[in-house]
Amino acid sequence: MRYVSTRGQAPHVGFVDAVLGGLAPDGGLYVPQAWPLLRREEIAGFAGKPYAEVAARVIGAFAEGEIAAADLRQMCAEAYATFTHAAVVPLTQLSPQVFLAELFHGPSLAFKDVAMQILARLYDHFLGDQGRVQTILCATSGDTGGAAVEAFRGRKNVRVVALFPEGRISEVQRRFMTTASEANVACVAVKGSFDDCQAIVKAAFQDESLRQAVDLSGVNSINFARIAAQSVYYFTTAVALGAPEREVSFAVPSGNFGDAFAGFVAREMGLPIGRILVATNANDILAQTFQTGRYARGKVHPTISPAMDIQSASNFERLYFEAVERQGTETARAFEAFAQAGTIDLPPQAAAYMRHVFLGASTSEKDTARTILSTLNETGELVDPHTAVALSALARAKDFKGPVVALSTAHPAKFPEAVAAACGLTPSLPRGVADLSAKPERFDRLPAEADTIKAYVRAFAGA
Numbered sequence: 001m002r003y004v005s006t007r008g009q010a011p012h013v014g015f016v017d018a019v020l021g022g023l024a025p026d027g028g029l030y031v032p033q034a035w036p037l038l039r040r041e042e043i044a045g046f047a048g049k050p051y052a053e054v055a056a057r058v059i060g061a062f063a064e065g066e067i068a069a070a071d072l073r074q075m076c077a078e079a080y081a082t083f084t085h086a087a088v089v090p091l092t093q094l095s096p097q098v099f100l101a102e103l104f105h106g107p108s109l110a111f112k113d114v115a116m117q118i119l120a121r122l123y124d125h126f127l128g129d130q131g132r133v134q135t136i137l138c139a140t141s142g143d144t145g146g147a148a149v150e151a152f153r154g155r156k157n158v159r160v161v162a163l164f165p166e167g168r169i170s171e172v173q174r175r176f177m178t179t180a181s182e183a184n185v186a187c188v189a190v191k192g193s194f195d196d197c198q199a200i201v202k203a204a205f206q207d208e209s210l211r212q213a214v215d216l217s218g219v220n221s222i223n224f225a226r227i228a229a230q231s232v233y234y235f236t237t238a239v240a241l242g243a244p245e246r247e248v249s250f251a252v253p254s255g256n257f258g259d260a261f262a263g264f265v266a267r268e269m270g271l272p273i274g275r276i277l278v279a280t281n282a283n284d285i286l287a288q289t290f291q292t293g294r295y296a297r298g299k300v301h302p303t304i305s306p307a308m309d310i311q312s313a314s315n316f317e318r319l320y321f322e323a324v325e326r327q328g329t330e331t332a333r334a335f336e337a338f339a340q341a342g343t344i345d346l347p348p349q350a351a352a353y354m355r356h357v358f359l360g361a362s363t364s365e366k367d368t369a370r371t372i373l374s375t376l377n378e379t380g381e382l383v384d385p386h387t388a389v390a391l392s393a394l395a396r397a398k399d400f401k402g403p404v405v406a407l408s409t410a411h412p413a414k415f416p417e418a419v420a421a422a423c424g425l426t427p428s429l430p431r432g433v434a435d436l437s438a439k440p441e442r443f444d445r446l447p448a449e450a451d452t453i454k455a456y457v458r459a460f461a462g463a
């Protein structure tokens with residue numbers, strides 16, 4: 001499988017280079033040259049299979065010819081053995097047609113573990129083969145950092161620098177990063193927003209000298225392997241609910257648009273997905289885009305669903321590229337203009353293409369809290385604020401037929417204050433991580449300046 005850049009100027013690469021390279025050298029994101037298609041009978045055959053087996057098949061479709069099938073099966077088996085639920089991503093029924101996909105049974109209690117656990121094993125495999133040590137620079141709105149640290153701590157071929165916006169993430173989220181004692185992990189509290197952190201990562205990637213000096217790599221959802229790994233649970237959950245015989249829809253709490261885009265990928269691969277509801281908090285750039293056809297960056301508002309406090313959704317570029325019939329020059333023009341002006345007016349055919357699959361809705365803080373309470377009262381389930389954003393959007397959405405899966409992206413115990421304020425119950429951490437608050441923390445504080453952070457990365461990598 002060959003990978004092309006959404007901006008059309010970078011050389012085509014294979015899966016290994018697309019994964020290890022992160023952002024393409026022309027500033028675009030890698031996507032497969034063509035979407036692999038799974039036969040209907042094969043999709044039907046996923047019913048009842050172990051999660052890791054389905055993962056090996058779906059991820060394998062993107063890595064054809066570059067990883068031996070037996071190696072990938074082994075990596076998937078190990079990655080998903082770190083989850084504490086035997087189903088890996090179990091479904092819970094909330095009402096006759098609404099189901100929750102619990103994506104939070106991994107080591108850092110957020111859905112980011114689903115992709116990061118397999119990604120770390122792919123890195124080990126590829127870098128070990130090449131005798132390389134890479135530096136992963138990662139911006140986190142809260143959960144990516146914890147999942148990356150959990151997945152990469154102590155690994156020989158990788159160092160991790162995690163940048164998080166100071167004071168904008170929950171204490172539990174922070175502790176999943178800062179309590180790692182391994183020397184290959186560095187955490188930095190940046191005085192700014194997540195968008196600032198993400199812009200710094202992009203600047204670092206565009207600095208060719210730094211890139212070479214530290215062998216820079218990225219595990220944000222700009223990394224296509226994460227998208228591939230996230231498309232797996234669309235298959236397992238939809239098939240459990242009757243696909244491919246019946247269409248299943250999804251409601252996805254969204255920030256950087258990686259998770260929702262993974263649903264689009266599963267659909268392109270042949271899974272009969274009806275609609276994908278992109279649910280945002282007050283940072284509603286994506287919801288607005290699907291409603292109005294205008295992608296326009298606003299100010300970032302801190303909310304009780306901080307992993308979605310994002311106003312510049314990296315993966316939207318991948319959808320845009322599809323919507324303009326894969327014209328790299330047009331995608332480059334639009335996103336270079338966006339970097340300057342902060343807006344893109346979608347061409348009408350592109351907007352129509354997107355609306356065929358996606359719809360958007362945003363939820364206020366008050367409604368997020370109310371939904372936590374009403375879900376508890378009506379179903380006995382305690383949900384985290386991100387999941388509540390999706391459930392609130394779903395309650396208002398009209399044109400859904402058939403079963404809908406709401407992705408439950410974090411364990412409620414990652415956001416105990418917000419959950420307790422909403423419903424009076426304080427969720428407790430699962431047994432395996434209950435000692436998190438007793439461990440010492442270790443992190444540095446830096447201003448939101450690309451040059452300062454680039455120097456820090458160089459020093460950490462000993463370059």
Ligand SMILES: *Cc1c(COP(=O)(O)O)cnc(C)c1O
Pocket residue numbers: 110111112142143144221253254255256257258259260307308386409410
């Ligand atoms: C990262 C995250 C999201 C948003 O996912 P995207 O792929 O960035 O859209 C939603 N909920 C939680 C808990 C997250 O950690």
